[in-house]
Amino acid sequence: MSISATHGLGSPAAITRHAILLITGAVILVPFVWMISLSIKPPGEIFRASFSFWPEHFFGIENYTRALTEAPLPQYMLNGVIVCGLIVVAQVAVCAPAAYALAKLDFPGKNLMFALVLVALILPHEVLSLPLFILGYQIGILNTYAALIFPYVVSPFGIFLFRQFFKTIPDDVVHAARLDGLSELAIVWRIMVPMSLPAIIAFGIFSVVGHWNSLFWPLIAVRDQSLMPPPLGIMAFKNEEAGNDYGPLMAASTVVVAPLIIAFIAAQRWFVEGLTAGSTK
């Protein structure tokens, strides 16, 4: 968009732009600010009608201590890390070789397989939850880490995205690697994946953010508190223990939201790329 010379930082248009964006930004941030504010207030101040962000008596230590000890919050966070980590590793391990075969090799059934990937891409996962629940029940893995992970070990989107990236790598690179005596699997891991790192990272962020935040399937797959990922855990904390005890509840919410927010602020461009890559499917 062309900026005429008069549009300096001090021009009325620029000031209006900053004013509006600061206001909308502030409105967007209100729930975050309110959450943090309540998480450091004592019950007396929470239930008093007041606008102050900062409490008269700082109660943060007490609230965060209760959040971390009364609910198994560290366990929830650890579960989230384990589940998201295993899912993304499994997805890359399964999808990258398949994407390489689809992008660079010729074999009977290739077009059919790609068509299946495209169809799987448009299936909403919630629709599959009932048969997946039954499958998990039949093989006896409900209420384990495996139950949280198994529906996601293959990602149609991952196959699709990696295939698009692998196709942009020149065939000569593959030929040269073969002449050097690399096996096809070695070509995937030592040539294609390192050369497609931006796509792998974008997909990794897409996958981790999605599964860290997901409530629907964990609600179905596990019952034990010791297995709950953060969203399910915090819901249980709200329903069973905290109730209207807002201080610890908000402290717990802050702890759950914090890791992704911090990672996002540290690597904003990657996050935006990863999370919008999912929409270009």
Place this chain on the structure above:
Amino acid sequence: MTVASPTAPQEAGIRTDTAAARRALRNQRIAEVLSAWSLAGPALVLLVVLFFLPVLSVFAIALTDWQFGASTLSFVGLANFREVVADQGFRASLANTLLYVVIVVPGTIVLGLAIALLIESGKSCRAFYRAIHFLPFMATLTAMAIAWEALLHPTIGLVNQTLAGLGLPSANWLRDENTVLPILAMIGIWQNLGYAMVLFLAGLKAIPQDFYDAADIDGADLWFDRLRTVTLPMLGPVAMFVFIVVALKAFETFDTVQVLTQGGPGHASEMLLYTLYRESFEYLRTGYGASVAVVFLFIVVALTLVQARVMDKRVHYQ
């Protein structure tokens, strides 16, 4: 474009290749196909087991009266679908979902576009504004829903305190059947507008500077003229695309309903995915739940096919 070794140049002049060479070539080809399948095979098996068999079973289960845990089931044809269509609860759920989508989609698009245009209209602080507005899209919605509940609390919530301070009427937003759905929709807009914004920002970047220069020469001096003659028409395809992806996200709303309202009061905030969850996994009405899943699947697939057509058009358009 594939890199599989070509099946040898079959020029008429070359007669040197013997049967042995041909066999070696065929073996090489077989080895290639085998290695391709050993790479693609695991993914294919998992796609079939985790996607295609389940989706087929949803259709099959929807035609039975099965209840999870029961040892018998019988084929009931379309009886579940007739029951779904006649069910007041399901009708309310479908109507609520549509109303929710009708509020969230335009709200998200208009705000997302406006903010994207504002950010792009200047050079300073772009990353900062983009980050702030994008924050809700990646924050854990379950946790943020709890923060929203505190904000909307009838007595101690910031919303009612502010309204009371301004002398305006307040409400018990999440317990009043007239306000609960619009409030959930507002949370939906809050969550998704940053997503629409980044998609629009990408669309804005893709508009060639030449178009603005041409508009300048044609006398479109004002910001508004350039917006009307260049920006908005060029954003048309992106806007269609954003429309569909936001609609899909809105149809798939579950977390806020589950955490904040459980579909209540009455059926006032019940939405499709929540109905699907409750019927299938709380009431264990498996056959009925499966037919709700089928209805949901048809809506989502229809929207996605529209998206595919739009994307096709966009490719031709550029």
